[in-house]
Amino acid sequence: MSQMQENKLSTFDISGFQGDLIGWYSNEKRDLPWRLNRDPYRVWISEIMLQQTRVDTVIPFYNRFMEKFPTIQALADADEQEVLKAWEGLGYYSRARNLQTAAREVVALHEGKMPSVPKLLGALKGIGPYTKGAILSIAFGQPEPAVDGNVMRVLSRILEIDEDIALPKTRKTFEALVRALISHEDPSSFNQGLMELGALICTPQSPMCLFCPVQQHCRAFHTGRQLELPVKSKAKKKKTIRYAALLIHNSDGKVLIEKRPQTGLLAGLWQFPMIEMGVKGETLEGKAAKELGIGLEVGDKAGVLKHVFTHLIWEIDIFNAITTVAEPASERMRFVTMEEMEERPFPVSHQKMMPYLSREQ
DNA sequence: GAGACGTGGGG
């Protein structure tokens, strides 16, 4: 820890802060499904789902997931497509794939029980520094830091830390601070209290300082700097990619879909074939025939769609098309009925295209 | 360390 941070802690009322934070959390914490008990599996699933995702969004996914995969063994035994289907619409799909990989690791290496040793837990796929600390403190009661965006924002204000929280190295600063601040009597309530405070009171936009249980401990409130902190550098602009999406019907009344590659964007999910439309070039029909390996007749544009990801934008023109081909040329492509389509995981971008499917045939 | 990696909600 730097000299400046040690100075800030030397005049800080640690036990008073712990008491006020934990007292508030005990009274005001939300009643959430993953707070039913401390079962490490339940805590683990919740922490993965909550990564970069709001509580209100997670709740229904969490309940359905726990019903479908009640144990680590059940998750390990499941088909990957089944797990992705349960994750459909939640985003960041590598979380689901890593989760199942880790479940299989736990079965193979730890007799099906979540390890409570930090190094073993952190070695599991998809469990980084934050999730490791969250599981260790919440499920196993260990005084380990669990530093997420909330914790960095809250502590930036309370201790007036001016480091850029967008920089990866900054997390280490806050882990050191939490190690100095954390309650050894109730590390779970301390860590969750910090996050709950960030979610309910010490929000990014308009923090409700007048209702804050640790207002008297907050340096930023006393200096009026709560709106300036935390320091966070801006993201860069997104790139736009233009596509034509093809809803290709055959004479059996089925529609052509393809499975995306096992790595990268939307890995392992299914979609309607898309043709990238760069600057000019061949006709859509010609490009489609070449890339898909089948002849087809493209109809009028059925609609347009804009889908915004974290780092890029898809602008998609949607076309219905007809082919006389009965079997796709590629292994990863299938002609399917509507019923068969619904069994497979699709990204939201392609769910939005389904209403444009031609009814006739 | 920078960039990839989803989605839906709010101001």
Added chain:
DNA sequence: TCCCCAAGTCT
């Protein structure tokens, strides 16, 4: 419309 997010991790 646009920008900022929301309990991060992997490469």
